[in-house]
Amino acid sequence: MPVSSPVKPGERVAKGARTRESILRVAVNLASVEGLEGLTIGRMADELNMSKSGLFAHFGSKEELQLATVDMARKIFVEHVIRPALTRPAGMPRLWALCENWLEHVETRVFEGGCFFTAASFEFDSRPGPVRASIVAAMREWLRVLSRAVDEARKAGHLNAVNAQQFAFEVYSLAIGAHWGHQLLGDKKALSNVRLTILGRIRALSTPGCPSIKKSGSDMKCRELPSKANLPDREGSSRRGLVR
Amino acid sequence: MPVSSPVKPGERVAKGARTRESILRVAVNLASVEGLEGLTIGRMADELNMSKSGLFAHFGSKEELQLATVDMARKIFVEHVIRPALTRPAGMPRLWALCENWLEHVETRVFEGGCFFTAASFEFDSRPGPVRASIVAAMREWLRVLSRAVDEARKAGHLNAVNAQQFAFEVYSLAIGAHWGHQLLGDKKALSNVRLTILGRIRALSTPGCPSIKKSGSDMKCRELPSKANLPDREGSSRRGLVR
DNA sequence: ATAAAAAACGAACGTTCGTGCTATTATTTT
DNA sequence: AAAATAATAGCACGAACGTTCGTTTTTTAT
Numbered sequence: 065m066p067v068s069s070p071v072k073p074g075e076r077v078a079k080g081a082r083t084r085e086s087i088l089r090v091a092v093n094l095a096s097v098e099g100l101e102g103l104t105i106g107r108m109a110d111e112l113n114m115s116k117s118g119l120f121a122h123f124g125s126k127e128e129l130q131l132a133t134v135d136m137a138r139k140i141f142v143e144h145v146i147r148p149a150l151t152r153p154a155g156m157p158r159l160w161a162l163c164e165n166w167l168e169h170v171e172t173r174v175f176e177g178g179c180f181f182t183a184a185s186f187e188f189d190s191r192p193g194p195v196r197a198s199i200v201a202a203m204r205e206w207l208r209v210l211s212r213a214v215d216e217a218r219k220a221g222h223l224n225a226v227n228a229q230q231f232a233f234e235v236y237s238l239a240i241g242a243h244w245g246h247q248l249l250g251d252k253k254a255l256s257n258v259r260l261t262i263l264g265r266i267r268a269l270s271t272p273g274c275p276s277i278k279k280s281g282s283d284m285k286c287r288e289l290p291s292k293a294n295l296p297d298r299e300g301s302s303r304r305g306l307v308r
Numbered sequence: 309m310p311v312s313s314p315v316k317p318g319e320r321v322a323k324g325a326r327t328r329e330s331i332l333r334v335a336v337n338l339a340s341v342e343g344l345e346g347l348t349i350g351r352m353a354d355e356l357n358m359s360k361s362g363l364f365a366h367f368g369s370k371e372e373l374q375l376a377t378v379d380m381a382r383k384i385f386v387e388h389v390i391r392p393a394l395t396r397p398a399g400m401p402r403l404w405a406l407c408e409n410w411l412e413h414v415e416t417r418v419f420e421g422g423c424f425f426t427a428a429s430f431e432f433d434s435r436p437g438p439v440r441a442s443i444v445a446a447m448r449e450w451l452r453v454l455s456r457a458v459d460e461a462r463k464a465g466h467l468n469a470v471n472a473q474q475f476a477f478e479v480y481s482l483a484i485g486a487h488w489g490h491q492l493l494g495d496k497k498a499l500s501n502v503r504l505t506i507l508g509r510i511r512a513l514s515t516p517g518c519p520s521i522k523k524s525g526s527d528m529k530c531r532e533l534p535s536k537a538n539l540p541d542r543e544g545s546s547r548r549g550l551v552r
Numbered sequence: 553a554t555a556a557a558a559a560a561c562g563a564a565c566g567t568t569c570g571t572g573c574t575a576t577t578a579t580t581t582t
Numbered sequence: 583a584a585a586a587t588a589a590t591a592g593c594a595c596g597a598a599c600g601t602t603c604g605t606t607t608t609t610t611a612t
Contacts, residue, residue, distance in 0.1 A: 078579085078580085078588085079578080079579065079588080079589070080579095080588065083589080083590090096434070097435070098435075099343065099345070099431060101343070101345075101346065102345065104568080104569065104570085105569080105570065106569070106570090114590070114591085115590065115591045115592070116570090116571095116591095117571085117572085117573090117590075117591065117593085118589070118590040118591060118592095119590090120570080120571070120572095121589070121590070122589090124571095125570080125571080126569095126570060126571090177433070177434035178433065178434060182430060183430055183431075183433075183434075185430075185488060185492050186426060186427055186429075186430035186431070186488070186492075187430070187431065189421070189422065189427075189487075189488070189491040190340070190342075190420075190421035190422060190491065191341070191342075199492070200492060200493060203492065203493065204493065207493075230505070233485060233501075234482065234485070236485065237481050237482050237484065237485020237486070237502070238481045238482075238485075240481065240484055240488060241477060241478070241480065241481020241482075241484055241485070242481070243433075244429060244430070244433070244481070245477065247433040247434065248429050248433040248443070248444060248447065249444060249447065249448065254477075257474065257477070258481070261474070261478055322558085322609085322610085323558080323559070323608080323609060323610090324558065324609095327559080327560090348598080348599070348600085349599080349600065349601090350599070350600090351598095358560070358561085359560065359562070360561095360562095360600090360601090361561065361563090361601085361602085361603090362559070362560035362561060362562095363560090364600080364601070364602095365559075365560075366559090368601095369600080369601085370599095370600060370601090553612100554611100555610105555611085556611075557608105557609085557610070557611085558607105558608080558609070558610080559606105559607080559608070559609080560605105560607070560608080561604105561605080561606070561607080562603105562605085562606095563602105563603090563604095563605105564601105564602085564603090565600105565601080565603100566599105566601095566602105567598100567599075567600090567601105568597105568598085568599070568600105569596105569598070569599075570595105570596100570597090570598105571594105571595085571596095572593105572594085572595075573592100573593085573594085573595100574591105574592090574593090575590105575591080575593100576590080576591075576592095577588105577589080577590070577591080578587100578588080578589070578590085579586105579588070579589080580585100580587070580588080581584100581585085581586070582583100582585070582586085
């Protein structure tokens with residue numbers, strides 16, 4: 065009796081696709097803990113109460129499974145980190161939302177073992193092959209999303225002149241550091257400390273006209289600008305890559 | 309059977325110890341590329357032209373091999389990153405040397421796959437066990453060395469009041485980010501960019517009386533203070549941990 | 553030089569790995 | 583409801599895994 069994810073009302077999805085998805089959901093979490101190379105078909109089959117061969121048939125090779133896993137992780141990452149940030153107005157609110165959401169997705173264990181892509185990045189940073197390529201592509205996209213947000217903040221007059229790419233890189237480095245402190249050292253305050261550090265870096269470069277980022281409860285929210293609507297913008301050019 | 313006692317300097321080294329060391333030297337590099345879990349006894353035996361069982365006998369279990377590998381990596385790390393920095397005078401010169409040496413040891417591939425401990429950190433950040441514990445201990449020590457250097461720089465009047473631990477954390481986060489950009493994205497400028505970023509962070513907090521850190525050729529050197537000698541200080545309290 | 557000790561080997565163990573097959577169910581489509 | 587198709591199970595394979603054991607070779611101490 066194999067498991068498959070619940071079918072959504074209205075939407076007719078083939079059984080195979082449903083099973084495939086539940087497999088990948090398990091795969092993503094397992095990989096975030098044990099690594100993509102530590103993903104073994106036998107273990108997954110056990111965890112899903114299905115046969116090795118039955119599971120295997122969905123992918124045809126381990127590498128295909130790994131690639132599919134990276135893709136699924138990307139989807140989850142977009143859903144939890146990027147998409148919600150795009151509902152915020154371009155500029156400082158969106159930039160801050162991206163940082164917040166990233167830290168939060170580690171804190172709330174969207175992936176069992178912390179950020180999937182952080183683990184995958186350092187696991188594959190010295191290996192050739194398509195899996196690495198897929199991870200690299202995802203990370204380049206993430207960096208692009210982040211640095212575009214920085215650029216938008218500059219254009220909106222929220223940030224003083226900065227090298228957007230460089231600043232995005234700096235912010236993300238701090239985030240990775242937070243992951244390291246939180247996940248490896250077990251530093252409970254690592255995430256919130258880095259939240260403040262990033263905030264400090266942003267504040268140091270923000271203009272007087274920048275919408276304030278202030279505490280509200282135990283959370284920090286960035287006050288929205290009144291101008292733009294509260295919807296994900298599909299402004300103009302085609303959006304390829306991470307968000308699709 | 310007890311482990312052989314440390315031999316006096318100049319004394320002949322038992323064959324076993326020599327072999328053990330060459331095994332570990334291979335192990336460290338292999339692990340920096342394939343991960344500590346990817347270390348397989350068969351592969352290592354092949355690479356060293358010896359038998360699996362002969363190699364295995366040196367450690368008794370894979371976990372022991374991993375622990376020994378972490379220890380060897382620690383020794384190499386100390387030799388390339390920490391020890392040379394301790395020859396510089398406490399304060400800004402030493403702090404900067406630590407940063408420089410870390411970035412350099414990635415650039416010059418002291419470990420084949422980049423920084424051993426960066427890889428190990430993210431590989432084991434979600435796994436229990438003694439291997440993880442050993443990595444954590446090493447990283448705590450590294451952070452302690454770094455933040456002590458920051459503190460010394462403050463005491464020497466080179467840096468304005470800072471939370472040493474926090475600042476050390478920030479600096480190391482940037483370093484990890486550099487590793488990520490260099491190793492995963494193949495960004496040739498990642499290391500030198502972050503070198504400048506760290507420099508910027510340090511400069512922003514340094515006092516007027518701080519010895520300047522200036523370019524000399526394509527390299528940056530921190531001008532030494534005239535006061536202290538150019539030797540590794542064993543100042544006072546026992547030094548336990550990383551450097552031993 | 554010879555005996556004791558240490559180190560390295562070779563073969564094999566039981567397991568698990570990824571991956572093929574061929575049946576046999578379940579699900580869709582007609 | 584029957585036929586066609588898709589999904590899963592069962593079984594087996596060769597290779598590689600970590601590990602054990604008895605033997606042989608090399609090093610060390612007498």
